Amino acid sequence: MSTEKKVIQEFVLEQDNELRFEVESKNEKVYLTLKSGLAEVFGTELVKAKTYEFTSGAKVAVFTWHGCVIEVKGKTDVIYTAKETPMVIYSNCHAALELMRMEAEKDNKRGPIAMLVGPCDVGKSTVTKILLNYAVRMTRRPIFVDLDVGQGHISIPGTIGALMIERPASIDEGFSQEAPLVYNFGHKAPEPNTSLYQIVVSQLANTVKERLEVNKKTRSSGVIINTGGWIKGSGYRQLLDSAKAFEVDVIMVLDQERLYNELVRDMPQFVKIIFLPKSGGVVERSKSIRSESRDQRIREYFYGTPKNSLYPHSFEVKFPEVKIYKVGAPALPDSCLPLGMKADDHMTKLVLLTPNAGLLHHILAVSFSENEEDIISSHVAGFVCVSMIDNERQTITLLSPQPKPLPNNILVLSELQFMDTH
Known part of the structure; x- marks a missing residue:
C-alpha cells in the first residue's frame, strides 16, 4: 500500500x-x-x-x-x-440544429441529418458527443451514426453502426450501448475494400431512414454522423457517397478550409456547409496510441471496463458446426476470362474458409443472415475471438460475450486481432 x-x-x-x-x-x-x-x-x-x-x-x-x-x-x-475555447461556436451549432428540430416537429417531418467531417485528430468524435448530449438535454432522441471504422465508438473497431441516444453520456463510461445496430466491415480503414465499405454504409443509411419513419420523436430529433479522417482522393469521394446515402442537410467541417471549399463546390445548394475551428485541447495521436486504443476497445467488448466488469465465456465448436467466410477474393487476371467478359467485383465476393491456424486471434462477426446472399448486407449479432484451433480434434475454441450456443453458425472474418492475455 x-x-x-x-x-x-x-x-x-x-x-x-x-x-x-x-x-x-x-x-x-x-x-x-x-x-x-x-x-x-x-x-x-x-x-x-x-x-x-x-x-x-x-x-x-x-x-x-x-x-x-x-x-x-x-x-x-x-x-x-x-x-x-470554441464551445460557444459548438453551442451555436446545437442551437441551429434545435431550430431545425422544432420546425420538423411542427410539420411532422424529418429533423436535421448532420455529418461531422475533417482530418484525423481534430475532435470530430468530441463535437459529435457534445451535440448529442445537448440534444438529449433538450429531451430529443437523436440517432448517433458512427462511420469511423478505425476506432469504433459504438461497437468494436472494424465496424460501423447506429445507436438511439436517450440520455446523456456518462462522464466516465460514454453513451449507454443498449441495442446498437452494427454492421461488420472487417478492416481498420476503408481503403482496403472501398466497394464493401460503400455497401455497408448504404445498408446502414437505409436502415436508419426506416427507423426515422417509425418513431416520431426520433424522426424530428434527426441524426448526427461521425466520420473517419480519410478525406483525400477516394476518401473524399467516399464522404460524398456517405452524405448522399444519408441525405444529409448539414455538414460541419472541422479545421480544414480546403475540405470545406471542396464540399461547398460539390454538394447540392440545399446542404449547409459550416466551418468549425478545432479545440486547442485536441492532440495528435501516434500510430501506436491508435493501435493501443483499438486493442482497448476490443478488450472492453469482452471484459468490460474497470467500473463495469464482464465475464466472457470460452467454448469449443466443431469445424462442421460453423461456416466461416471472408469477404473479398483475389482478382482473376483478364487473360483467364472469356473474351469481352468483365470480372464480377471480386472485393465483395464471399470465400468460404477451411478453419486453419491463420485464423488464430482473429475476430469473427456472428452474422444474422440466414443465407450466403445476405451476409454482406446483414447486421451482426456480435463478435467472437478465435483463441485456439485444434486440427486433430477438428475444434475451434472461441472467446464469446455469451455462453454456447452461437446465435448463428455463419461467421465472417475480420482483419482485426485480439490477444487474450487474461
Missing part, C-alpha cells in the same frame, strides 16, 4: 473557461469533483460534490458557462485552464 500523498489541486474557473487535463501514466487514477458552480464535460453536466474517476488514456475538458470551482486529485500528465 503506497503511503505517497495524492496531489490535490483546486481550480477556480471563470465564465466560458475550460480546464483541460490528460492522464497518460499506466495505473494512474485522477479524481475530479465539482465543488461549486456549474460545469460540464463534453456536454454532460457534472453533479456537484460527486467524484469522477479517470484512468490512463483519459483526455478531459471541463467547461463552465457561468464559473465554477473544481478539485482535481491525483497525478495528471498535463493540466491547464484555457480561456480561449
Whole structure:
C-alpha cells in the first residue's frame, strides 16, 4: 500500500473557461469533483460534490458557462485552464440544429441529418458527443451514426453502426450501448475494400431512414454522423457517397478550409456547409496510441471496463458446426476470362474458409443472415475471438460475450486481432 500523498489541486474557473487535463501514466487514477458552480464535460453536466474517476488514456475538458470551482486529485500528465475555447461556436451549432428540430416537429417531418467531417485528430468524435448530449438535454432522441471504422465508438473497431441516444453520456463510461445496430466491415480503414465499405454504409443509411419513419420523436430529433479522417482522393469521394446515402442537410467541417471549399463546390445548394475551428485541447495521436486504443476497445467488448466488469465465456465448436467466410477474393487476371467478359467485383465476393491456424486471434462477426446472399448486407449479432484451433480434434475454441450456443453458425472474418492475455 503506497503511503505517497495524492496531489490535490483546486481550480477556480471563470465564465466560458475550460480546464483541460490528460492522464497518460499506466495505473494512474485522477479524481475530479465539482465543488461549486456549474460545469460540464463534453456536454454532460457534472453533479456537484460527486467524484469522477479517470484512468490512463483519459483526455478531459471541463467547461463552465457561468464559473465554477473544481478539485482535481491525483497525478495528471498535463493540466491547464484555457480561456480561449470554441464551445460557444459548438453551442451555436446545437442551437441551429434545435431550430431545425422544432420546425420538423411542427410539420411532422424529418429533423436535421448532420455529418461531422475533417482530418484525423481534430475532435470530430468530441463535437459529435457534445451535440448529442445537448440534444438529449433538450429531451430529443437523436440517432448517433458512427462511420469511423478505425476506432469504433459504438461497437468494436472494424465496424460501423447506429445507436438511439436517450440520455446523456456518462462522464466516465460514454453513451449507454443498449441495442446498437452494427454492421461488420472487417478492416481498420476503408481503403482496403472501398466497394464493401460503400455497401455497408448504404445498408446502414437505409436502415436508419426506416427507423426515422417509425418513431416520431426520433424522426424530428434527426441524426448526427461521425466520420473517419480519410478525406483525400477516394476518401473524399467516399464522404460524398456517405452524405448522399444519408441525405444529409448539414455538414460541419472541422479545421480544414480546403475540405470545406471542396464540399461547398460539390454538394447540392440545399446542404449547409459550416466551418468549425478545432479545440486547442485536441492532440495528435501516434500510430501506436491508435493501435493501443483499438486493442482497448476490443478488450472492453469482452471484459468490460474497470467500473463495469464482464465475464466472457470460452467454448469449443466443431469445424462442421460453423461456416466461416471472408469477404473479398483475389482478382482473376483478364487473360483467364472469356473474351469481352468483365470480372464480377471480386472485393465483395464471399470465400468460404477451411478453419486453419491463420485464423488464430482473429475476430469473427456472428452474422444474422440466414443465407450466403445476405451476409454482406446483414447486421451482426456480435463478435467472437478465435483463441485456439485444434486440427486433430477438428475444434475451434472461441472467446464469446455469451455462453454456447452461437446465435448463428455463419461467421465472417475480420482483419482485426485480439490477444487474450487474461
